[in-house]
Amino acid sequence: MKALSPADQLFLWLEKRQQPMHVGGLQLFSFPEGAGPKYVTELAELLRTYSEPEYPFNQRLTKRLGSYYWKEDHHFDLEHHFRHEALPKPGRIRELLTHISAEHSNLMDRQRPLWECHLIEGVRGRRFALYNKAHHSLIDGMSAIRMATRALSNDPNAKDLPPWWAMQPKKREATSPTATDFISSLTQLSNSAGKQLSTIPTVIREVYKSVQQANENPDTVSIFQAPQCILNAPITGSRRFAAQSYSMDRIKAIGKAMRATMNDVVLAICGSALRNYLINQHALPDQPLIAMVPVSLRKDDSEGGNQIAMILANLGTHIADPSDRLSVIKASVKDAKKRMSQMTPEEALNYTALTMAPTGLNLLTGLAPGLQAFNVVISNVPGPKKACYWNGAKLEGMYPVSIPLDGIALNITLLSYEDQLEFGLTACRRTLPSMQRLLDYLENGIKELEVAADL
Amino acid sequence: MKALSPADQLFLWLEKRQQPMHVGGLQLFSFPEGAGPKYVTELAELLRTYSEPEYPFNQRLTKRLGSYYWKEDHHFDLEHHFRHEALPKPGRIRELLTHISAEHSNLMDRQRPLWECHLIEGVRGRRFALYNKAHHSLIDGMSAIRMATRALSNDPNAKDLPPWWAMQPKKREATSPTATDFISSLTQLSNSAGKQLSTIPTVIREVYKSVQQANENPDTVSIFQAPQCILNAPITGSRRFAAQSYSMDRIKAIGKAMRATMNDVVLAICGSALRNYLINQHALPDQPLIAMVPVSLRKDDSEGGNQIAMILANLGTHIADPSDRLSVIKASVKDAKKRMSQMTPEEALNYTALTMAPTGLNLLTGLAPGLQAFNVVISNVPGPKKACYWNGAKLEGMYPVSIPLDGIALNITLLSYEDQLEFGLTACRRTLPSMQRLLDYLENGIKELEVAADL
Secondary structure: EEEEOHHHHHHHHOEEOOOOEEEEEEEEEOOOOOOOOOOOHHHHHHHHHHOOOOOOEEEEEEEEEEEEEEEEEOOHHHHHHHEEEOOOOOOOHHHHHHHHHHHHHHOOOOOOOOOOEEEEEEEOOOOEEEEEEEEEEOOHHHHHHHHHHOOOEEOOOOOOOOHHHHOOOOOOOOOOOOHHHHHHHHHHHHHHHOHHHHHHHHHHHHHHHHHHHHOOOOOOOOOOOOOOOOOOOOOOOEEEEEEEEEEEHHHHHHHHHOOOOHHHHHOOOOOHHHHHHHHHHHOOOOOOOOOEEEEEOOOOOOOOOOEEEEEEHHHHHHOOOOOHHHHHHHHHHHHHHHHHHHHHHHHHHHHHHHHHHHHHHHHHOOOOOOOOOOOOOEEEEOOOOOOOOEEEEEEEEEEEEEEOOOOOOOEEEEEEEEOEEEEEEEOOOOOOOOHHHHHHHHHHHHHHHHHHOOO | OOOOOOOHHHHHHHHHOOOOOEEEEEEEOOOOOOOOOHHHHHHHEEEEEEEOOOOOEEEEEEEEOOOOEEEEOOOOHHHHHEEEEEEOOOOOOOHHHHHHHHHOOOOOOOOOOOEEEEEEEEEEOOOOEEEEEEEEOOOOOHHHHHHHHOOOOOOOOOOOOOOHOOOOOOOOOOOOOOOOOHHHHHHHHHHHHOOOOOHHHHHHHHHHHHHHHHOOOOOOOOOOOOOOOOOOOOOOEEEEEEEEEEEHHHHHHHHHHHOOOOHHHHHHHHHHHHHOOOOOOOOOOOOOOOOEEEOOOOOOOOOOOEEEEEEEOOOOOOOOOHHHHHHHHHHEEEEHHHHHHHHHHHHHHHHHHHHHHHHHHHHHHHHOOOOOOOOOEEEOOOOOOOOOOOOEEEEEEEEOOOOOOOOEEEEEEEEEEEEEEEEHHHHEEOOOOOHHHHHHHHHHHHHHHHOOOOO
């Protein structure tokens, strides 16, 4: 029996009926050459033979004196965790997204190991999908992606690759949750508060400076200045998921032409899409939306010092012109990175924690609904660079399915894979009607920057 | 805005993550003649046009001063409630039951009207299925069955029949929940306790008599004497559902030959199946299992006085011989009915309430785990006598999907339809492994009685 870390306990405490705390991933595969009509059925039969999961996928929760522990599930029942499902006809991506939206809404059974793997047949065009789901207390989003990738091969001829639950995952770095994962970063609130009090004066000074600066320059983002927005309502228990792949080359070309990083361009595209979506909903705030974004703080091109922190970025949603919007975003990110890079790693962590404090407070207590530090989470996660195969089936796309929270009803997570950027949008179904339109607006956002850059 | 009755509030209070309080029904249809390959897709499109639900299916919960009220959902979103799904190949009944097991495990979104309708394609043999789901606070099991039936027609040529959520249901008799519905009867605890105190002396006398009698004759069932059994463990959040149709003529023939009512024969078959299942699990108690059963108390063949109450029946699971087992069951039911028939309706209700008191107490407070009044619920519900059609598609079968509770991990509900008895077995997945075997054991139970009756 092993106690959960305070951070992992937090994910269980934060979980409510309308706020499940599991992360997911949708993988879309194409049939290998020569696959017959029974291909997926046979694959399901093969997967059912992996009925002995590896650690930690054999661990279930148990509670003692108010704290949670992991212990082995001696009645492990693979049929509960591995599910063979099908899309109704015509089996388009639309039906797939509807299916994932419904499945991602469902809480998991806490009396069992907190993961599920859904093998989905009936995807048009000789394809099938995997929807993997695991509770955040078991594995964080980044580790989940790494693990799902490790179960694949770059060799199309590699056979007998076991599914991810039958592979022993690498040790998780429990002491430093990946800051690219917003939810993990939340746990800094509980983890770092007591430890690094010595850095607090620096942090307070930076907070003060950022508030001052914001007063002088309205495009600089201070803490707690995100506008009220429909994206920041309490959430309900049903989800809406949308996903699409965009060409990385297009994003890179824009970045090169407009002297911006890929991350800046991504934020500009998201800002454009959110602006258009909110205009369509008659709900665009006068003030720009603020995104919580994980960024690299690497100061030069050296390999070391690849420190990552969460920053607040101005998305320029109040600006109609795409070039002007990108400029505001660039300046805002540069400023936030500069502030972060002047801090020690401990200070940066504390700064992040303080930045997110109202969000964390709201999530845990609902006490400070007026203090909105940011409106949306946009995470850019590195994925596999080379084409991946699973027993001969090519991985065509891989989309993160993340966690909306009370007051943060939309999560945008993107993953790089080969020459694609894979966007996964996860939202509260009630708070974001017609969310599928965001996919078109993202495409628009790319196009308008291409026009602006004369591409 | 309309306040929920105390009984309906109870279903919300009783609901826990691992104890959802929704009822369901599985309807299996065969394609009408001449239906093409797009039949179900087109049916789904047709159903999506009924986007304005009738009362109460347009009502959502709202909470005020700790009490629940119904109010209209002004953002009704049919896509959330109506779901078009598919079975994976080969689309046997096995895949259908797996699908229903998973869906019935999922809690509903309390921010929306508490119902769902799942249209399921890909059932082998030119069939499709509907899985209807509604929270018990919205509609009780009996009303749900009546309503699902009302949406059908006896005329195979009737067209343009709207789905059940687009039909105004008949007024529910809120003051007298149908006693055939065990869960509804539970609410007698809260409803009748204060009202009919004058009948308490009679009830106490009957309780005393039944305890005395039980001491003299071990086959008489007293209150609180059900044995400890694996069926009476705390439940988990995942479900197992099994369903099968059995010929009513066979049951009737056995009843005629052995001078037993159809209900007695059903109990004997269930007793046989449970005995074999528990032997297989190395868990057969020495004492007979006790079933909570709704029975008719009609004293003669006149139309009036069709009073229904819940009785405790000895299932004779300790007896190997099928004839002897049936005799014990007959005597036990006759005795319980006689006791009930000597009471006034009010007394019978209070007696029922008292009988179920420990169960109700356990469910609400977990205070009296040692007092087990019964081991299993077996409900026999009257359904349509004539063949039903839905826009030309024949209803082949109709199976209740009910509610397991903490300490009552298995619910057996059966429904009569045409010349069939439709068994629906709903259980906690963890507490009842290999539950599908119960279906074979039920068939065995019929066969051994046929042999005993020389049929």
